[in-house]
Each structure stands twice: as C-alpha cells, then as structure tokens.
Amino acid sequence: MNPPPLSVVVPNYNHAELLPHCLDALLAQTVQPLEIIVVDDGSTDGSVALIEGYCQRHPHIRLLRNEQNRGVVFTVNRGVDEARGELIFFAPADDTSHPTLFEKSLPLLRAHPQAAFSCGISDFREVATGLNWHTGVGMGERPTYLSPMELVALGRRGKLFLAPNTAVIRRDAFIRAGKFLPELRWHSDWFTFYVAAFREGVCFIPEPLATFNVHAESYYKRGRQQADMHRQVLVSLLDHLNRPGCADVVNHVRDSGELYLFGWPMLRLVLTRPEGRRFLTANFLRRCIWQATKLSVKGFLPTALANLYFRLAGYRSKKSV
Known part of the structure; x- marks a missing residue:
C-alpha cells in the first residue's frame, strides 16, 4: 500500500537528548507518512550523527542541514519547501x-x-x-x-x-x-x-x-x-x-x-x-x-x-x- 501524501517536518537545534523520543513516536504511528524530514539548524551537540543513524535505518527519514543557525521559523519553512506531501505535520523535537x-x-x-x-x-x-x-x-x-x-x-x-x-x-x-x-x-x-x-x-x-x-x-x-x-x-x-x-x-x-x-x-x-x-x-x-x-x-x-x-x-x- 502506498503511504499517504503526508510529510512530517521536524525542526531540530541541539535536541540530541530529546530527539529520539520524537522520532520513535513518529515511527510508532499506526499509519506511516510518506516522509519524515528532519531539518537541523546548526546543532553542535551530536544531533546530526544521531539523525544520520535514523536515516540509515529508516529510508523515509531524510536530513536537511542549515549551513548556519537560522532560527525555528526559517527551519520549519525550509522543511515545507522541500516536502513532497500534500499534507504537512510539524513535530518539534521536544514533543511527542x-x-x-x-x-x-x-x-x-x-x-x-x-x-x-x-x-x-x-x-x-x-x-x-x-x-x-x-x-x-x-x-x-x-x-x-x-x-x-x-x-x-x-x-x-x-x-x-x-x-x-x-x-x-x-x-x-x-x-x-x-x-x-x-x-x-x-x-x-x-x-x-x-x-x-x-x-x-x-x-x-x-x-x-x-x-x-x-x-x-x-x-x-x-x-x-x-x-x-x-x-x-x-x-x-x-x-x-x-x-x-x-x-x-x-x-x-x-x-x-x-x-x-x-x-x-x-x-x-x-x-x-x-x-x-x-x-x-x-x-x-x-x-x-x-x-x-x-x-x-x-x-x-x-x-x-x-x-x-x-x-x-x-x-x-x-x-x-
């Protein structure tokens, strides 16, 4: 069955400790989205390595990286611009x-x-x-x-x-x-x-x-x-x-x-x-x-x-x- 036309956008900035709870909750959804886009906003806490590990294990997760810290609003809007789905769900890294x-x-x-x-x-x-x-x-x-x-x-x-x-x-x-x-x-x-x-x-x-x-x-x-x-x-x-x-x-x-x-x-x-x-x-x-x-x-x-x-x-x- 094809996944629904739903893209999840996860903005992240130095939430390496909390991010697994967010991503694991998304992976536990009874209906999986088309894609999960994690947009990292210049993290310095090991978030990128953690996200890359999720991407390797789950092909529908992909990582976008801002070259420098641009703030939450820019980061979320960038995720939407890159999304392929007709529907969008925003999942802050510290929410479940x-x-x-x-x-x-x-x-x-x-x-x-x-x-x-x-x-x-x-x-x-x-x-x-x-x-x-x-x-x-x-x-x-x-x-x-x-x-x-x-x-x-x-x-x-x-x-x-x-x-x-x-x-x-x-x-x-x-x-x-x-x-x-x-x-x-x-x-x-x-x-x-x-x-x-x-x-x-x-x-x-x-x-x-x-x-x-x-x-x-x-x-x-x-x-x-x-x-x-x-x-x-x-x-x-x-x-x-x-x-x-x-x-x-x-x-x-x-x-x-x-x-x-x-x-x-x-x-x-x-x-x-x-x-x-x-x-x-x-x-x-x-x-x-x-x-x-x-x-x-x-x-x-x-x-x-x-x-x-x-x-x-x-x-x-x-x-x-």
Missing part, C-alpha cells in the same frame, strides 16, 4: 505524537476537503513542575468539521483552542495563510493556524493526539520572558491582522476573543494602540481575566492541587492519554 494521530486525522481530512487542517486535544506537561492540563477540551464530542462561524461561536463560549502540535495541515492552506512569518517568532504558528482556521474551517478530533512538553528553556518560554521583544512580536501580530490579506478573518479573530491567549501584554496593546482597539470586546476582556485566574492557579497552588483544579474545572479530557 500519540500513535494514532495520523490514523485518525487523515480519513477526516479526506471526508472534509474544505478544511484547512485537522487537530485534536493537546496534552500539556510542564517538565519542571509536573503540572498537566489539556487544551481543546469541549470543542466537540465526536470527530467533525467545524466551520469558521462555528469556531467563532466556540471562542465566545471559551471553548476554542487550536493545538498546532496535533495538526495535520494542507500544504496549500499553509501557504495561503502566509507560511510562518519570521517577525512573529514564537507566535508564528498561532497566527498561521488561526488565520487558516478562520478562513477555511478545521476538522476536530476530541481526544489527546500529542504531548506538548513545556521546558523552562524552550524557545516559546524564553521568548515570552523577554518583555520588550515579546511586546514587539505582539505589535507585529496586530499589524498583520489589520493588513488587507487578513480582511476576511480579522472580524472572526475579534469576535472569538482569541487574542486573550496572549494575556496582559496583549490587553495593554489593545487598550493603548490604535491597531488594537478593534479587538477590545467584552468577550476578550472576560477571557483575559479568566486566563489570568488560570495562570495564578498554575503559579501559586502546589502541583497536586493545581492538577486537581485542572481536572475538576474541565481542563482534562475524560479520554485517557
């Missing part, structure tokens, strides 16, 4: 996909060709603290297609969360959304996936499909801790949403209130910058406050109590991981 992710995603995408991508519940695990919660819980009770307006309605109810680490996206939808934009740095995936979703709709699978391992030194964590740079990234994000290329989705972003995910830094920009005023809605304010409450719980409660809160408050799927 669950065995049936492709098996459950591909038939749903075939049944709903209008969808930009498929996604499911993501299992978030903070490595240092042991905190564990799920995103995407409550978006649906069965595998289904969700139109842009249905996504807006979910956002208004506080139930919308699109997890890129669970998503199989159509390559053409990814390109139409602008690929990943370098100036949006650690939020480039949010922008691209939400623009694609609010433009074309998505397929949703109501169960955990991948684990997002939150490391204290991750690109995302380190980026958000640099206040001035993070503010500039958010300013760029607002600027892109207000450009003509996003005219068909900007009202969906506003009405859903999804900018709440960026917390107080985004709230300050929405209140003080002209390009942010259009996003100031009661729903956005309500969700910002709720997000701050969740972060407070996560930051101040002991791990066991915080995890109990996440379970009782509906931030854990009833389906086992």
Whole structure:
C-alpha cells in the first residue's frame, strides 16, 4: 500500500537528548507518512550523527542541514519547501505524537476537503513542575468539521483552542495563510493556524493526539520572558491582522476573543494602540481575566492541587492519554 501524501517536518537545534523520543513516536504511528524530514539548524551537540543513524535505518527519514543557525521559523519553512506531501505535520523535537494521530486525522481530512487542517486535544506537561492540563477540551464530542462561524461561536463560549502540535495541515492552506512569518517568532504558528482556521474551517478530533512538553528553556518560554521583544512580536501580530490579506478573518479573530491567549501584554496593546482597539470586546476582556485566574492557579497552588483544579474545572479530557 502506498503511504499517504503526508510529510512530517521536524525542526531540530541541539535536541540530541530529546530527539529520539520524537522520532520513535513518529515511527510508532499506526499509519506511516510518506516522509519524515528532519531539518537541523546548526546543532553542535551530536544531533546530526544521531539523525544520520535514523536515516540509515529508516529510508523515509531524510536530513536537511542549515549551513548556519537560522532560527525555528526559517527551519520549519525550509522543511515545507522541500516536502513532497500534500499534507504537512510539524513535530518539534521536544514533543511527542500519540500513535494514532495520523490514523485518525487523515480519513477526516479526506471526508472534509474544505478544511484547512485537522487537530485534536493537546496534552500539556510542564517538565519542571509536573503540572498537566489539556487544551481543546469541549470543542466537540465526536470527530467533525467545524466551520469558521462555528469556531467563532466556540471562542465566545471559551471553548476554542487550536493545538498546532496535533495538526495535520494542507500544504496549500499553509501557504495561503502566509507560511510562518519570521517577525512573529514564537507566535508564528498561532497566527498561521488561526488565520487558516478562520478562513477555511478545521476538522476536530476530541481526544489527546500529542504531548506538548513545556521546558523552562524552550524557545516559546524564553521568548515570552523577554518583555520588550515579546511586546514587539505582539505589535507585529496586530499589524498583520489589520493588513488587507487578513480582511476576511480579522472580524472572526475579534469576535472569538482569541487574542486573550496572549494575556496582559496583549490587553495593554489593545487598550493603548490604535491597531488594537478593534479587538477590545467584552468577550476578550472576560477571557483575559479568566486566563489570568488560570495562570495564578498554575503559579501559586502546589502541583497536586493545581492538577486537581485542572481536572475538576474541565481542563482534562475524560479520554485517557
């Protein structure tokens, strides 16, 4: 049987310790992709030798090497440019996909060709603290297609969360959304996936499909801790949403209130910058406050109590991981 037209892109930079978990999880998929492209971004920790070993043992794994460190966004976009598949799955080296992710995603995408991508519940695990919660819980009770307006309605109810680490996206939808934009740095995936979703709709699978391992030194964590740079990234994000290329989705972003995910830094920009005023809605304010409450719980409660809160408050799927 021919493999599905699915290319997996794995960006890597000095993740030799974690990379085997990622690649072994991909090799354990019940449906194997056409290819697994590992793009190494100038690693100095022995990653390349490790990847070359995987390539020798598994012919559908291939290695691309950046001549110098170019950053995550360039690295991922290069992987897409080199991919042969019509569908793309992004697998960061420090994340783990669950065995049936492709098996459950591909038939749903075939049944709903209008969808930009498929996604499911993501299992978030903070490595240092042991905190564990799920995103995407409550978006649906069965595998289904969700139109842009249905996504807006979910956002208004506080139930919308699109997890890129669970998503199989159509390559053409990814390109139409602008690929990943370098100036949006650690939020480039949010922008691209939400623009694609609010433009074309998505397929949703109501169960955990991948684990997002939150490391204290991750690109995302380190980026958000640099206040001035993070503010500039958010300013760029607002600027892109207000450009003509996003005219068909900007009202969906506003009405859903999804900018709440960026917390107080985004709230300050929405209140003080002209390009942010259009996003100031009661729903956005309500969700910002709720997000701050969740972060407070996560930051101040002991791990066991915080995890109990996440379970009782509906931030854990009833389906086992």
